[in-house]
Amino acid sequence: MLDEKITKELRKIVGDKNYLDTSEDLMNYSYDAFVPEARPEAVLLPLTTEQVSDIMKVAHREEIPVTPRGAGTNISGGSVPMRGGVVLAFTRMNRILEIKKEDRLAVVQPGVINAELQAEVEKRSLFYPPDPASMSVCTMGGNVAENAGGPRGVKYGVTRDYILGLTVVLPEGQIIRVGGRTAKNVTGIDLVGFFTGSEGTLGIITEITCKLLPKPEANQTMQAIFHDLDLAGKTVAKIMEEGMLPVALELMDSVVINLVEDSAHIGLPREAEGVLLIMMDGPQESVKLQVENIAQLCRDQGAAEVRIAKTPEEENALWFARRSAFGVMARSRPNCIVEDVTVPVSKVPTMVREIVAIARKYELVIGVLAHAGDGNMHPLLLTDEREKDEWERTQNAIRDIVLKAAELGGTLSGEHGIGMAKNQFLDLVMDKETRRFMGKIKKAVDPKRILNPGKFV
Amino acid sequence: MIMRSKVLLSEHTKENLYHCNKCGLCLQACPVYKELLVESASPRGKVQLCKHVLEGDMNLSKKVNDILFSQCLLCGSCVAACPSGVHQDELFSGLRWRATQRYGIDWSKKVLFQTLSHKWIMYGSTWFVKWARKLFSGPWIESKIKLGNLPVDGIPPFNPKPFNREFPEIVKPEGPPRAHILYFHGCATNYVFGDIGRAVVTVLSSMRVEVEIPGDQGCCGLPIFLSGDRETSLKSIQETVRLFARKDVDAVIVDCATCGSALRKEYSQILRELRDLGEDVEERLIKDAELLASKTRDISEFIDEHMDWLPEFPTTEGPVVRVTYHDPCHLLKGQNVGLQPRHILNSLPNVDFVEMDGADTCCGGGGEFQIDHPETSAAITNRKIKHIHQSGAEVVATGCPGCNITIRSHLDRSKVKVLHTVQLIQMAFKE
Numbered sequence: 001m002l003d004e005k006i007t008k009e010l011r012k013i014v015g016d017k018n019y020l021d022t023s024e025d026l027m028n029y030s031y032d033a034f035v036p037e038a039r040p041e042a043v044l045l046p047l048t049t050e051q052v053s054d055i056m057k058v059a060h061r062e063e064i065p066v067t068p069r070g071a072g073t074n075i076s077g078g079s080v081p082m083r084g085g086v087v088l089a090f091t092r093m094n095r096i097l098e099i100k101k102e103d104r105l106a107v108v109q110p111g112v113i114n115a116e117l118q119a120e121v122e123k124r125s126l127f128y129p130p131d132p133a134s135m136s137v138c139t140m141g142g143n144v145a146e147n148a149g150g151p152r153g154v155k156y157g158v159t160r161d162y163i164l165g166l167t168v169v170l171p172e173g174q175i176i177r178v179g180g181r182t183a184k185n186v187t188g189i190d191l192v193g194f195f196t197g198s199e200g201t202l203g204i205i206t207e208i209t210c211k212l213l214p215k216p217e218a219n220q221t222m223q224a225i226f227h228d229l230d231l232a233g234k235t236v237a238k239i240m241e242e243g244m245l246p247v248a249l250e251l252m253d254s255v256v257i258n259l260v261e262d263s264a265h266i267g268l269p270r271e272a273e274g275v276l277l278i279m280m281d282g283p284q285e286s287v288k289l290q291v292e293n294i295a296q297l298c299r300d301q302g303a304a305e306v307r308i309a310k311t312p313e314e315e316n317a318l319w320f321a322r323r324s325a326f327g328v329m330a331r332s333r334p335n336c337i338v339e340d341v342t343v344p345v346s347k348v349p350t351m352v353r354e355i356v357a358i359a360r361k362y363e364l365v366i367g368v369l370a371h372a373g374d375g376n377m378h379p380l381l382l383t384d385e386r387e388k389d390e391w392e393r394t395q396n397a398i399r400d401i402v403l404k405a406a407e408l409g410g411t412l413s414g415e416h417g418i419g420m421a422k423n424q425f426l427d428l429v430m431d432k433e434t435r436r437f438m439g440k441i442k443k444a445v446d447p448k449r450i451l452n453p454g455k456f457v
Numbered sequence: 458m459i460m461r462s463k464v465l466l467s468e469h470t471k472e473n474l475y476h477c478n479k480c481g482l483c484l485q486a487c488p489v490y491k492e493l494l495v496e497s498a499s500p501r502g503k504v505q506l507c508k509h510v511l512e513g514d515m516n517l518s519k520k521v522n523d524i525l526f527s528q529c530l531l532c533g534s535c536v537a538a539c540p541s542g543v544h545q546d547e548l549f550s551g552l553r554w555r556a557t558q559r560y561g562i563d564w565s566k567k568v569l570f571q572t573l574s575h576k577w578i579m580y581g582s583t584w585f586v587k588w589a590r591k592l593f594s595g596p597w598i599e600s601k602i603k604l605g606n607l608p609v610d611g612i613p614p615f616n617p618k619p620f621n622r623e624f625p626e627i628v629k630p631e632g633p634p635r636a637h638i639l640y641f642h643g644c645a646t647n648y649v650f651g652d653i654g655r656a657v658v659t660v661l662s663s664m665r666v667e668v669e670i671p672g673d674q675g676c677c678g679l680p681i682f683l684s685g686d687r688e689t690s691l692k693s694i695q696e697t698v699r700l701f702a703r704k705d706v707d708a709v710i711v712d713c714a715t716c717g718s719a720l721r722k723e724y725s726q727i728l729r730e731l732r733d734l735g736e737d738v739e740e741r742l743i744k745d746a747e748l749l750a751s752k753t754r755d756i757s758e759f760i761d762e763h764m765d766w767l768p769e770f771p772t773t774e775g776p777v778v779r780v781t782y783h784d785p786c787h788l789l790k791g792q793n794v795g796l797q798p799r800h801i802l803n804s805l806p807n808v809d810f811v812e813m814d815g816a817d818t819c820c821g822g823g824g825e826f827q828i829d830h831p832e833t834s835a836a837i838t839n840r841k842i843k844h845i846h847q848s849g850a851e852v853v854a855t856g857c858p859g860c861n862i863t864i865r866s867h868l869d870r871s872k873v874k875v876l877h878t879v880q881l882i883q884m885a886f887k888e
Contacts, residue, residue: 020495024520027509028496033480045495072496073481091494111494113485136485327540334475336541386475 002041006062013054018045029087034077034421040087047093049167049175049206057173065453068200070142073134075338076419078199082454090141096120104212110141110205127215129156141205147197149415151248154373160196167207168195171446181209199417200452202445219281220291223318224298225272225305229253232274233349235301236372240345244294249373250277250322256367260321260328268321277322329367333382339401342376343410354404355379362393376414418456465511466551467733476541477504486538488819489528492836498528500535500545507548522556525549527830530823531683532786550683557685616651627669628658634667636707643716644676645858656883657712657756664766671700679719694724702745709752710759714857718791721753757856757878761797770885775807781850784817785857798878805885813848822863842867854878
């Protein structure tokens with residue numbers, strides 16, 4: 001527990017309603033969507049940048065660990081307070097401050113929910129592309145800190161590509177503003193990139209200026225069914241090789257297809273070994289052409305069947321399987337671990353084969369899902385952390401998957417982050433000098449190591 | 458049946474708890490979380506709390522008790538949103554039960570629940586009605602007094618006599634009946650919304666459906682159960698199953714979202730849970746509860762299934778009424794009934810149906826929640842009221858007396874009326 005004097009000081013900064021320290025509340029901020037838990041000593045819900053700055057001054061003076069948190073939906077343990085201290089939860093700092101159509105930008109507080117921002121900008125015919133699976137819940141602050149992605153990443157990239165400027169509170173309490181309100185900006189070191197994806201280890205984001213696009217006129221989805229998983233994987237690489245530009249290019253294997261069909265009975269092809277879900281967007285005429293081209297390519301590659309959605313209902317039906325996949329998988333066992341290794345697109349077929357082999361080796365049920373168009377694999381490992389033997393096999397399988405991805409020139413995480421989940425594997429993809437360089441930066445920015453300690457830097 | 462077991466939850470419910478992946482997708486579904494924006498108010502937070510209590514590293518403290526009661530409407534939105542199939546409602550009501558055993562239950566609730574569960578009072582005795590009328594609308598209550606979040610002057614007056622005294626037990630239609638149904642009217646229709654009951658009987662009769670209204674029916678027991686008073690609620694469940702689980706009827710029709718989800722979903726689940734806990738529950742009772750579940754239909758669902766039985770609507774050019782619809786949690790999330798009332802409303806002459814924003818979000822009532830926890834409730838209700846007024850509707854249709862009371866008490870009643878969907882059908886015939 002924090003001592004009385006500090007408690008009083010912090011309580012005064014945020015007010016009684018925004019200071020929590022009952023044992024029940026502390027338990028409730030001990031977890032995110034990853035497995036391990038650790039309890040903080042107090043939870044603060046700041047409402048302004050100034051409050052955050054005042055909190056950091058106290059924390060720095062007293063060397064209290066600080067772990068920032070959005071909605072706590074990340075699956076890498078990024079918001080678990082490993083060393084205790086205080087959790088700064090941003091859920092109440094949740095206003096959209098500005099949406100400016102001419103400048104194509106929005107300014108938001110960190111607690112704004114991704115889907116709420118999307119809905120607001122779409123009312124004005126604008127578009128914010130990053131669409132993590134948890135978008136109905138996750139916050140913009142968390143998205144920036146984790147550099148979140150999503151299915152639309154194939155065409156539109158990730159959060160980093162849409163951040164123009166940030167207000168950041170540094171570990172000693174100074175408030176800085178990095179980037180700005182322009183799409184082009186090379187004034188100084190790229191500090192927006194520096195903080196985006198830093199997982200709360202370098203500074204605390206309290207205001208975000210994000211870039212918006214005009215909303216595409218139309219979009220259309222198709223499904224290509226393959227009797228050979230390898231062919232599906234190769235088709236992904238071929239689509240990218242041919243210079244096509246799908247919004248989303250998703251892959252599901254037979255484990256996923258059959259589990260979804262078991263629970264939803266929506267007429268998915270049970271005999272299929274692999275299904276691709278492909279979405280195109282743009283002006284109406286262009287979408288039509290793109291879909292025809294890509295459908296032809298799939299057939300040439302050996303697709304057994306290609307279904308093109310003609311109505312919004314059919315569109316929804318095609319996406320239903322993909323959207324419900326996680327839930328259906330999660331329902332079937334107590335734990336469902338979502339892996340996140342990412343490989344160059346040309347290696348997608350190999351990686352898919354390897355995952356299937358690893359599942360067999362460790363006698364585990366692993367469903368293969370992937371944002372295949374950008375090589376971002378999401379194998380879903382079904383397990384039960386209370387079963388010692390099974391849990392150990394799961395850990396080994398994860399290790400094998402990660403090793404294989406590294407060997408193929410891939411990376412540990414495409415969009416979920418390192419946090420506590422992948423710390424142990426960093427050396428596989430990052431040389432000593434690079435890690436040392438990250439360490440130097442951390443030391444210079446946060447000499448007392450109070451920001452999100454116990455994580456990857 | 459005596460409650461002997463001291464185990465908190467059955468193995469089945471306990472195992473289900475471990476399916477919570479802590480993914481957090483329930484946060485946006487929870488009306489209480491969206492207001493308070495702290496983790497303890499979220500379904501995920503409450504599930505984790507229950508887990509720690511069950512594992513023994515956290516006490517079933519007064520604070521846990523308060524969280525389970527004051528930060529949960531038991532609306533079931535989280536159950537519907539959970540990708541992992543966690544049944545938060547079963548979990549929370551189980552722990553509420555134990556918390557109630559430990560911390561007791563408010564005396565006024567105790568009186569009310571005992572009253573509701575005892576058939577001898579429910580027989581249509583006017584005693585209860587008199588008592589309630591006096592309690593809620595006597596001259597000694599200032600009209601500005603609020604029952605928690607609920608302004609007293611917004612509560613509709615009690616029926617002059619209980620609804621089930623107005624009709625014979627069997628109401629025969631003109632002409633040969635197309636179906637024979639049992640009508641479970643629940644407490645709200647019996648004591649407050651007699652108009653809704655009359656609309657149900659009139660519309661069903663016009664469809665040539667024979668309506669049987671078992672005279673000694675009582676409370677469905679769900680509000681009592683959810684408040685943690687399981688012993689009392691069981692009496693209601695047993696009685697209702699005894700009266701309504703009948704093979705020889707075509708359907709059991711319910712006009713209340715909460716009663717409907719009780720008869721249809723909760724009974725067999727509750728009875729099974731109790732048996733798993735070691736209570737003496739006969740297999741026969743569970744089988745009967747399942748039979749009842751299979752026969753139960755919400756009134757809007759039944760009418761929608763048999764639209765062709767309705768007589769032609771009169772085609773006179775009347776004024777067009779703008780109508781919107783509020784989804785009761787226990788109807789949409791509890792019974793998956795949402796399209797049917799909209800379909801009906803769209804087919805009524807002189808009704809201009811408009812969808813409001815957030816039609817499927819909770820009204821903030823949650824039974825006694827609004828009385829016990831006025832601040833949170835008020836914040837949720839205000840959002841709903843704003844959406845209703847923004848829709849420009851003159852009538853809000855809904856299928857739950859609880860939502861009806863909550864919404865009408867806060868609306869600008871000079872501009873907007875609250876009616877049951879079935880009342881709008883009845884009105885279409887009058888025109």
